[in-house]
Amino acid sequence: MRLTRLAGMLSTKARAVFASCIHSPSSCDSTIICRAGCSSKSSFGGERRCSSSAAARAAADTWRGTHNQKQHHKQRQEQLQKINNKEQQLLSPSAANWQQLWHHSNSHAPKFSEARCNSSRDCNNSSRSTNVVHVVLLNLGSPAEPTYTALWMYLRRTSAARYSKIWLSQEAVKEQLAPAAAALQERQQQHREQEQSLLQRQLQGVLQGGSASPLLVHHLSLAARLQKQLDLQQQQGIPRFEVAACMRYGSPDVASVLQQLRQQHQQLKLLLLPLYPQSTASCTASAFDEVFSELKRWRVMPDLRMVAGYSKHERYIDAIAALVKKFWEQNGRGDHLLFSYHSIPLDMSRSAGDPYACLCFQTSRLVAEKLDLQPEEYEVAMQSRTGCSAWAEPYLIPALEALAKAGCLQVDVVLPGFAADCLETLEEIQQEAAAHFKAVTDGRGELRVVPCLNDSDEAVNLIESLVLENTQQWWRQPA
Structure with missing residues (x-):
């Protein structure tokens, strides 16, 4: 018991x-x-x-663990939804659009099969997008922000490029570039308006809400005008073109523009057109490198075509000659015509296999023939030399001094190598070179500068012809 x-x-x-x-x-x-x-x-x-x-x-x-996980996940989703709703209320429509594009461009893996071909309707839209030809206009660029840091980073990135061996000595940086940017940080110690360089006034104007640099303004305006011109061509049986503008060393940069195009269309027909008439490794090849550094991350490769230069294109020669004739009609013809191009170091020039200098002389000869000029009526010079190394000659300042000794008091300068007016044309030529020429002629000389193509009708017609010629196999039906 x-x-x-x-x-x-x-x-x-x-x-x-x-x-x-x-x-x-x-x-x-x-x-x-x-x-x-x-x-x-x-x-x-x-x-x-x-x-x-x-x-x-x-x-x-x-059961208890699964239930808790579901409850936690549900609460987390509700919290994220509240945050997203709050962000959408604060963001403008354009900012929300850019935010969406940024999230798409920073995805961890390509979602071509999931996002693009998850239905027959999406696949049909993707196939129809192949009839669109994307044209990307590329230029050198300008600093991203009107600050000392942005300007210094822009110059550092430019000089650190693979093909760009622009050696800036410490004296050149200290005497020319650093004061122009440091003045933005020390507003109380700024010089007067007439004592400020063009770079100081330009960057200070941006800080005060003014317009951007002339290079960026003309570049974006050219892209907009080209888009309108190509839209008219669509009515004549030519497929639709979409024009985008980007900068090699500025904003909008190459990577962001290409990523935006990839989000809009998966199977791209892409025409890259650097606005460098005379091809050189420091500009043209560097632009191609930047494009391929972005394309190597893609999984769907575009149908890509690139224009390496157009230094002897008939439309280009006619456009430069038309600018000079128009300038002479408005201001009269000077005593001498001077072709000025951006110089490059000798170790990158013809001795290293770069035909840039030869292309510059060829363009000058063709334009002079269009203007019916004799060889003794024009000269070719190279500008923008920095540092103490040897660059491509003849240099600009010695050429101006030789013209002054020859008795030429009125010299017209045309700059065919620059697609748009920038610091090299507006400050280096119109201000510094003009002041030097006036000094060596005892105040009697005048250096007159012919404006660049910029966004003129001649520039639009030139780029349009280049686009149509380099994309005709994409839209022209076989006979």
């Missing part, structure tokens, strides 16, 4: 232990207690097992 009562008490305690194991949180202690109770032998020699109780406890813990 006593043994029976003890066995009953033991069974009651065991059931209590099992019950506490099932209803208590799944901890290490409860598991050990449960296993100890299950594996212990009874007082009358029998071994008691609790497999059914352990299974029930495991099922309860699994």
Whole structure:
């Protein structure tokens, strides 16, 4: 009788232990207690097992953990939705659009099969997008922001490029570039308006809400006018063109523009047109490198074509000659015509296999023939030399001094190598070179500068002809 009562008490305690194991949180202690109770032998020699109780406890813990995870996930999603709604209320429509493009361009893996071909309708839209030809106009660029840091980073990035060996000595940086940018940080110590360089006034104007640099303004305007001109061609049976503008060392940069095009169309027909008439490694090849550094990350390669230069294109020669004729009609013809191009270091010039200098002389000769000029009526010079190394000659300043000694008091300067007016044309030629020429002629000389193509009708017609010639196999039907 006593043994029976003890066995009953033991069974009651065991059931209590099992019950506490099932209803208590799944901890290490409860598991050990449960296993100890299950594996212990009874007082009358029998071994008691609790497999059914352990299974029930495991099922309860699994249900409880899954339920908690679902609740936590639901709360997290609701919190993120509230944050997104708040952001959308604060963002403008354009900012929200750019935010969406940024998130798409920074995805961890390409989602071509998921996002583009998840339905027959999307696949049909993707096939129709192949009839669009994307034209990307590329120029050198300008600093991203009107600050000392942005200007310094722009110059550092320009000089650190693979093909761009523009050696800036410490004296040149200290005397010319650093004061122009440091003046923006020290507004109270700024010079007067007439003492400030063009770079200072230009960057300070941007800070005060003014327009951007002339290079950027003309570049974007040229792209907009070209888009309108190509839209008119679409009515004549030519497929649709979409024009985009980017900068090699500025904003909008090459990578962001290409990523935006990739988000809009998967199978791209892309024409890259650097606005460098005379091809050189420091500009044209560097632009191609920047494009391929972005394309190597893609999984769907575009149908790509690139224009390496157009120094002897008939439309280009006619456009430069038309600019000179128009200038002469408005201001009269000067004593001499001077062709000025941006110089490059000699180790990058013809001795290294770069035909840039030869292309400059070829362009000058073709334009002079269009203007019916004799060889003694025009000169070719190279500008923008920096540092103490040897660059391509003849240099601009010695050429101006030679013209002054020859008795030429009115010299017209045309800059065919620059697609748009920039610091090299507006400050280096119109201000510095003009002041030097006036000084060497005892105040009697005048250096007149012919404006660049910029966004003129001649420039639009030239780029349009280049686009149509280099894309005709994409839209012209075989006979």
